[in-house]
Amino acid sequence: MTQLEAARAGNITKEMEEVAHSEGKTPxxxxxxxxxxxxxxxxxxxxxxxxxxxxxGLRTKVNASIGTSxxxxxxxxxxDKALAAEEAGADVLMELSTGGDLDAIRKKVLSASxxxxxxxxxxxxxxxxxxxxxxxxxxxxxxxFDVIERQLADGISFMAVHCSxxxxxxxxxHRQGYRHGGLVSRGGAYMVGxxxxxxxxxxxxxxxxxxxxxxxxxxxxxxxxNGLRAGAIHDSLDRAQVQELLISxxxxxxxxxxxxxxxxxxxxxxxLEDIEANVKLQKRMSNGAPxxxxxxxxxxxxxxxxxxxxAIGAAEAxxxxxxxxxxxxxxxxxxxxxxxxVIEGVRAARVATHAGDLVKLKNTGRDxxxxxxxxxxxxxxxxxxxxxxxxxxxxxxxxxxxKPETCTMCGSFCSLDNVxxxxxxxxxxxxxxxxxCL
Amino acid sequence: MTQLEAARAGNITKEMEEVAHSEGKTPxxxxxxxxxxxxxxxxxxxxxxxxxxxxxGLRTKVNASIGTSxxxxxxxxxxDKALAAEEAGADVLMELSTGGDLDAIRKKVLSASxxxxxxxxxxxxxxxxxxxxxxxxxxxxxxxFDVIERQLADGISFMAVHCSxxxxxxxxxHRQGYRHGGLVSRGGAYMVGxxxxxxxxxxxxxxxxxxxxxxxxxxxxxxxxNGLRAGAIHDSLDRAQVQELLISxxxxxxxxxxxxxxxxxxxxxxxLEDIEANVKLQKRMSNGAPxxxxxxxxxxxxxxxxxxxxAIGAAEAxxxxxxxxxxxxxxxxxxxxxxxxVIEGVRAARVATHAGDLVKLKNTGRDxxxxxxxxxxxxxxxxxxxxxxxxxxxxxxxxxxxKPETCTMCGSFCSLDNVxxxxxxxxxxxxxxxxxCL
Numbered sequence: 001m002t003q004l005e006a007a008r009a010g011n012i013t014k015e016m017e018e019v020a021h022s023e024g025k026t027p028x029x030x031x032x033x034x035x036x037x038x039x040x041x042x043x044x045x046x047x048x049x050x051x052x053x054x055x056x057g058l059r060t061k062v063n064a065s066i067g068t069s070x071x072x073x074x075x076x077x078x079x080d081k082a083l084a085a086e087e088a089g090a091d092v093l094m095e096l097s098t099g100g101d102l103d104a105i106r107k108k109v110l111s112a113s114x115x116x117x118x119x120x121x122x123x124x125x126x127x128x129x130x131x132x133x134x135x136x137x138x139x140x141x142x143x144x145f146d147v148i149e150r151q152l153a154d155g156i157s158f159m160a161v162h163c164s165x166x167x168x169x170x171x172x173x174h175r176q177g178y179r180h181g182g183l184v185s186r187g188g189a190y191m192v193g194x195x196x197x198x199x200x201x202x203x204x205x206x207x208x209x210x211x212x213x214x215x216x217x218x219x220x221x222x223x224x225x226n227g228l229r230a231g232a233i234h235d236s237l238d239r240a241q242v243q244e245l246l247i248s249x250x251x252x253x254x255x256x257x258x259x260x261x262x263x264x265x266x267x268x269x270x271x272l273e274d275i276e277a278n279v280k281l282q283k284r285m286s287n288g289a290p291x292x293x294x295x296x297x298x299x300x301x302x303x304x305x306x307x308x309x310x311a312i313g314a315a316e317a318x319x320x321x322x323x324x325x326x327x328x329x330x331x332x333x334x335x336x337x338x339x340x341x342v343i344e345g346v347r348a349a350r351v352a353t354h355a356g357d358l359v360k361l362k363n364t365g366r367d368x369x370x371x372x373x374x375x376x377x378x379x380x381x382x383x384x385x386x387x388x389x390x391x392x393x394x395x396x397x398x399x400x401x402x403k404p405e406t407c408t409m410c411g412s413f414c415s416l417d418n419v420x421x422x423x424x425x426x427x428x429x430x431x432x433x434x435x436x437c438l
Numbered sequence: 439m440t441q442l443e444a445a446r447a448g449n450i451t452k453e454m455e456e457v458a459h460s461e462g463k464t465p466x467x468x469x470x471x472x473x474x475x476x477x478x479x480x481x482x483x484x485x486x487x488x489x490x491x492x493x494x495g496l497r498t499k500v501n502a503s504i505g506t507s508x509x510x511x512x513x514x515x516x517x518d519k520a521l522a523a524e525e526a527g528a529d530v531l532m533e534l535s536t537g538g539d540l541d542a543i544r545k546k547v548l549s550a551s552x553x554x555x556x557x558x559x560x561x562x563x564x565x566x567x568x569x570x571x572x573x574x575x576x577x578x579x580x581x582x583f584d585v586i587e588r589q590l591a592d593g594i595s596f597m598a599v600h601c602s603x604x605x606x607x608x609x610x611x612h613r614q615g616y617r618h619g620g621l622v623s624r625g626g627a628y629m630v631g632x633x634x635x636x637x638x639x640x641x642x643x644x645x646x647x648x649x650x651x652x653x654x655x656x657x658x659x660x661x662x663x664n665g666l667r668a669g670a671i672h673d674s675l676d677r678a679q680v681q682e683l684l685i686s687x688x689x690x691x692x693x694x695x696x697x698x699x700x701x702x703x704x705x706x707x708x709x710l711e712d713i714e715a716n717v718k719l720q721k722r723m724s725n726g727a728p729x730x731x732x733x734x735x736x737x738x739x740x741x742x743x744x745x746x747x748x749a750i751g752a753a754e755a756x757x758x759x760x761x762x763x764x765x766x767x768x769x770x771x772x773x774x775x776x777x778x779x780v781i782e783g784v785r786a787a788r789v790a791t792h793a794g795d796l797v798k799l800k801n802t803g804r805d806x807x808x809x810x811x812x813x814x815x816x817x818x819x820x821x822x823x824x825x826x827x828x829x830x831x832x833x834x835x836x837x838x839x840x841k842p843e844t845c846t847m848c849g850s851f852c853s854l855d856n857v858x859x860x861x862x863x864x865x866x867x868x869x870x871x872x873x874x875c876l
């Protein structure tokens with residue numbers, strides 16, 4: 001029985017209890033949202049991991065992607081990155097290796113990390129087709145489904161599978177006749193190439209029930225990949241990708257009806273003004289299925305600082321209802337991220353999801369505690385309420401003030417230290433919690 | 439004659455021509471917006487600087503603030519920071535020293551930098567009152583106006599002056615009865631303290647005409663300081679600060695009627711959902727005067743990463759019409775920023791203003807060129823169109839791919855390199871500029 005089937009039968013599982021506990025919700029709440037298809041718990045019957053819920057009413061989650069590339073194959077480095085991502089506060093991890101012995105690397109990362117781990121099986125499927133047949137377009141249905149099951153059997157908890165690129169979607173792409181940024185999803189681009197070369201329907205769409213049954217067998221989440229996602233601001237919300245999103249939302253419903261936990265994926269690159277529309281479109285067309293967005297990057301020209309371009313978009317996406325954010329690192333568009341890039345990427349995404357959740361969830365207690373700690377110059381409380389206490393302490397300690405209650409920005413000129421005494425009565429006492437629902 | 443007076447008389451000055459040239463506008467456009475009070479050019483008859491325009495129709499500008507504190511007084515470091523900020527792309531600079539010989543430091547920074555430089559004269563005024571009388575509340579009107587003129591005579595081009603904190607504003611603060619984050623503006627807090635201690639109206643409000651005449655004498659911009667700005671998410675748009683903003687908008691109109699270039703300042707800390715309202719309120723109440731916002735920070739708990747918390751807010755503020763963004767550095771709330779912090783702060787703000795300007799100005803040509811450069815794997819064009827070409831080249835060069843047309847993220851598995859050939863005709867040719875107004 002999958003989490004979704006259990007929820008629909010009115011059963012509360014230990015997985016639901018774990019998520020309820022970590023989110024401060026009741027298990028009934030989690031069950032109800034799961035049953036409605038508005039919340040998923042990435043899981044795998046073959047692997048014990050720290051579980052998180054993704055969806056309505058819950059804190060927006062952050063995914064960190066790691067993995068080798070054909071150019072840089074060092075499993076120890078990838079394990080370091082996986083552990084660093086976890087330490088920096090990533091909620092889930094995707095293992096996206098494309099270089100080296102993919103089965104062996106995946107097993108090692110799965111055994112090193114405590115997080116629920118996702119994958120994109122098309123990478124390995126096309127790589128094995130290239131290794132065997134020297135041609136990705138010789139990929140067979142059997143090999144494709146074999147790779148999916150192999151990854152699930154190892155303990156993968158959620159999978160980005162590009163089921164929604166079908167002949168209809170490709171027709172839209174051809175009729176549209178342009179793509180400023182080209183096709184930037186590797187899984188998506190290779191699959192479109194395969195379909196064109198073979199003149200066939202996408203086997204992941206044609207045999208969608210087979211994909212769903214595999215996910216159900218392991219209680220994993222099927223995340224409908226965004227193969228035509230915009231890789232440039234000017235491709236945002238173009239007809240090709242909206243067609244694919246529409247099919248994703250349709251498949252999400254079909255998959256849920258079959259008892260499988262489902263999630264949809266989104267862009268990519270979006271100007272600030274398109275983010276609200278994109279999130280609302282997905283939520284409406286899927287009846288509220290969890291939405292997993294990559295970035296979104298709000299400008300194309302910030303290479304080296306794309307974690308900030310993406311944090312801007314992620315905050316906006318979370319605000320309007322995105323449930324899981326894939327981090328972007330400073331190395332995006334330039335190179336395989338290193339460990340420092342992974343840490344900066346996770347932290348930027350966490351600032352963004354928190355800023356979005358302040359609006360989406362009205363979970364503002366931690367910010368209120370920080371406001372009071374700052375007003376009262378209580379540094380212990382300031383560090384305690386920081387998202388990144390170690391980093392904050394490190395900066396402060398690197399430049400210590402003469403008056404320990406201040407900082408070196410203002411020192412003895414600190415307005416809070418000197419002037420706020422005038423207002424102690426009227427600004428601190430009695431009314432301080434006014435209008436705040438804790 | 440000030441820039442505003444010249445514009446109202448229908449004269450195009452060389453300053454307007456310089457701004458028109460750098461923005462790709464006609465001098466008549468600049469003159470018209472200046473005359474309407476919707477655009478300012480920070481200037482000073484005593485100092486030649488690289489001029490920028492701030493306001494309607496123009497690229498959103500970035501300010502970097504530097505300056506000593508009582509704890510850390512090293513003029514060479516501040517000059518290094520000023521030059522680093524300019525190099526990183528700051529449009530204007532504020533010299534906000536509060537430690538050491540303030541006159542000497544200001545003169546040195548003014549002579550080292552090419553940028554237009556702003557100040558907050560209340561810092562020096564209160565510091566000199568403390569030095570002379572051991573009590574900031576003994577500050578006299580004469581000393582206050584003497585400091586303002588001294589700074590202008592040295593070549594300061596725009597000044598944040600806290601004219602809008604008046605008895606009416608303070609009454610609102612008392613009746614409101616709370617301030618979660620206290621008073622965080624140093625100039626504002628000291629002025630409120632002075633008014634309470636002396637039982638007097640703010641001399642900057644009472645003698646507003648004297649402030650305006652001083653600014654006009656040097657052709658500088660009077661930026662109405664935001665003394666009660668929110669220093670915490672929970673103080674966003676509280677009655678005290680909206681009262682002050684209302685007075686700022688009223689004074690902006692009065693100052694313009696007197697022939698002075700005017701700008702209003704805003705917060706501070708704002709949740710994502712309040713930014714649009716804040717910007718629209720200022721624009722409506724001031725009839726479109728330029729708006730200078732600090733941050734805004736979208737969460738209180740990101741210490742160490744406040745440049746990202748602020749970049750999220752700055753993008754949203756720019757999108758809705760903010761004209762000048764004060765950067766926030768990673769050291770915010772913790773320590774005086776060092777040179778690295780200054781560079782990171784400027785770059786984060788530039789990503790944000792660009793993301794906002796994509797929506798506000800529809801200036802999307804650079805992003806389109808980048809999209810095509812990425813699609814075509816043209817790395818020279820990618821670096822050329824980057825906001826930070828050196829940083830981008832450095833990251834790519836640190837991890838070189840085997841196939842030089844790819845990067846180490848995907849290497850030989852690059853979708854653009856391998857798959858997009860299928861679509862060369864339909865996705866590159868002919869229709870590629872469709873819907874794009876260049």
